[in-house]
Amino acid sequence: MSLIKLLGIPESYSQHGPQVDHLIEVIHWFMLALFVGWSIFFLVCLFKFRKSKNPKASYQGVRSHLSTHLEIGVILIEAVLLLGFAFPLWAERVDDWKTVQEMNPTRVRVVGWQFGWTYHYPGADGKFGRIDPQLISGTNELGIDYSDPNALDDFTSPILKLPVNRPAVLNVTSKDVIHNYSIVPMRAQQDAIPGQEHALWFTPIKTMETYVICGQLCGEGHANMVGSMEVGDDKEFDQWFSEQSAAALKSHQATE
Incomplete structure (x- = not known):
């Protein structure tokens, strides 16, 4: 079963519909990956910085740059999603408008x-x-x-x-x-x-x-x-x- 059906979205009946559905699926899979990734990160933080292991507060905090790298990675992925999917699809729709005018709509x-x-x-x-x-x-x-x-x-x-x-x-x-x-x-x-x-x-x-x-x-x-x-x-x-x-x-x- 496709993700579109799982989301309860009715079947598409337009020419451009499959492209919209594809974008919706890509975005939702990306959202799921983010949810799972950040949930794992959250659980790791709860375990690593639990009170029993860290009885005293650290005023220096975490010295690792892992979280920074993760945030940069997410930003890059979102940029790819925007530049690689959303902009090209919108550009195609704009071009379609010019074509539609010539097709006696x-x-x-x-x-x-x-x-x-x-x-x-x-x-x-x-x-x-x-x-x-x-x-x-x-x-x-x-x-x-x-x-x-x-x-x-x-x-x-x-x-x-x-x-x-x-x-x-x-x-x-x-x-x-x-x-x-x-x-x-x-x-x-x-x-x-x-x-x-x-x-x-x-x-x-x-x-x-x-x-x-x-x-x-x-x-x-x-x-x-x-x-x-x-x-x-x-x-x-x-x-x-x-x-x-x-x-x-x-x-x-x-x-x-």
């Missing part, structure tokens, strides 16, 4: 609120309409400005729907307080900050239904801030997307 605005998530799709034209907070109402919860032609085919959904094996770019924001948008099976997480949009990207590799949570304490209903996510095949998603976009366009044209 599925784009979605994710808006957090106390206590739920709403998803804003750009419609068939691929362009998001303007957002004006002053337009927020019971029938327009995101404040989409439908006087903008780009907004006419925009639509919202309470469920995040994505196609499998196609990159997804989620622009995450919030209507009220700071939230944290977290999809554990996708190994994807991003703070949702009012007035700001931050991109989160990944590629689902399996059709599935899962959940999203808020990873930031945001109020009394925080524990109930759970949403749904569905990953389907290309044809199913494209059909759903086209139907939703066409219905939104027809509805908004009828009200003009």
